[in-house]
Amino acid sequence: MIVVKVGGSAGIDYDAVCADIAARWKNGERLILVHGGSGETNRVAEALGHPPRFVTSPSGYTSRFTDRQTLEIFEMVYCGKMNKGIVERLQRLGVNAVGLSGLDGRIFEGRHKDSVRAVENGKVKVLRGDHTGTVEKVNTGLIDLLLAGGYLPVLTPPASSYDGVAINVDGDRAAAALAVALKADALLLLSNVPGLLRAYPDESSLIREIPAADVENYLEFAQDRMKKKVLGAAEAVQGGVRRVIFGDARHGQPVSAALGGQGTVVS
Numbered sequence: 001m002i003v004v005k006v007g008g009s010a011g012i013d014y015d016a017v018c019a020d021i022a023a024r025w026k027n028g029e030r031l032i033l034v035h036g037g038s039g040e041t042n043r044v045a046e047a048l049g050h051p052p053r054f055v056t057s058p059s060g061y062t063s064r065f066t067d068r069q070t071l072e073i074f075e076m077v078y079c080g081k082m083n084k085g086i087v088e089r090l091q092r093l094g095v096n097a098v099g100l101s102g103l104d105g106r107i108f109e110g111r112h113k114d115s116v117r118a119v120e121n122g123k124v125k126v127l128r129g130d131h132t133g134t135v136e137k138v139n140t141g142l143i144d145l146l147l148a149g150g151y152l153p154v155l156t157p158p159a160s161s162y163d164g165v166a167i168n169v170d171g172d173r174a175a176a177a178l179a180v181a182l183k184a185d186a187l188l189l190l191s192n193v194p195g196l197l198r199a200y201p202d203e204s205s206l207i208r209e210i211p212a213a214d215v216e217n218y219l220e221f222a223q224d225r226m227k228k229k230v231l232g233a234a235e236a237v238q239g240g241v242r243r244v245i246f247g248d249a250r251h252g253q254p255v256s257a258a259l260g261g262q263g264t265v266v267s
């Protein structure tokens with residue numbers, strides 16, 4: 001089983017990702033696709049007059065402050081436009097894909113964090129009314145049913161809180177939790193960069209290999225949102241996934257290239 005997470009940043013070629021996945025699926029490979037949607041969510045939020053607000057925690061992690069209206073815009077884009085766009089592509093390629101959020105069947109479950117500590121103008125503030133959390137539990141029952149029926153699951157945040165409230169969760173870490181729960185052979189984190197760069201944005205500074213035991217030491221190279229990917233990779237390898245690859249989803253055959261060792265391989 002391979003878990004592929006494709007991001008939602010500008011420049012990602014979803015046609016290329018879906019064509020590659022469809023070919024491999026038809027060849028008998030078992031795959032699950034998880035996707036993001038941050039770039040489009042930012043655009044739609046601006047257009048709807050509720051611009052995105054990103055906050056940085058005292059430990060340096062950036063996240064989207066998700067009030068109720070932001071959560072609804074997030075769902076429109078992630079579960080609507082992005083998810084159905086990917087499912088449509090796969091259906092046109094002859095793959096019977098089913099798109100679900102983590103809320104459906106409580107596939108992704110975690111604690112609802114209603115407040116977040118954020119550094120603003122050098123001061124730490126507590127912001128309330130946040131609808132965020134982290135995936136702590138993956139309920140694989142529905143996924144097992146879909147796979148047994150020959151359907152390719154296409155999953156996206158949000159997740160469900162233990163009380164059934166929709167929460168915005170990081171897609172990379174959700175995909176990592178899924179890969180652990182399914183005992184996947186590999187987790188691919190595909191985005192609009194060649195992999196983890198030692199000197200971002202210099203693409204020639206690609207880090208090709210990271211020993212699994214060392215992955216947390218590479219957090220220092222990741223800025224802002226890339227940190228969550230490195231953290232997700234650490235969680236996946238610590239949970240028993242043998243290979244995590246940060247790969248490029250901008251062109252070519254992104255899944256096959258990553259599985260062939262291009263990008264940053266954590267093993």
Ligand SMILES: Nc1ncnc2c1ncn2[C@@H]1O[C@H](COP(=O)(O)OP(=O)(O)OP(=O)(O)O)[C@@H](O)[C@H]1O
Pocket residue numbers: 006007008009035036037038039171172190191192193195196197198199200221222223224225226
């Ligand atoms: N050292 C680094 N190497 C590579 N990319 C980095 C690095 N530091 C920061 N980045 C940034 O991290 C981004 C990838 O993370 P991001 O969460 O935006 O991607 P995504 O997975 O495509 O999005 P989504 O949240 O929609 O799933 C890159 O586009 C790049 O700008």
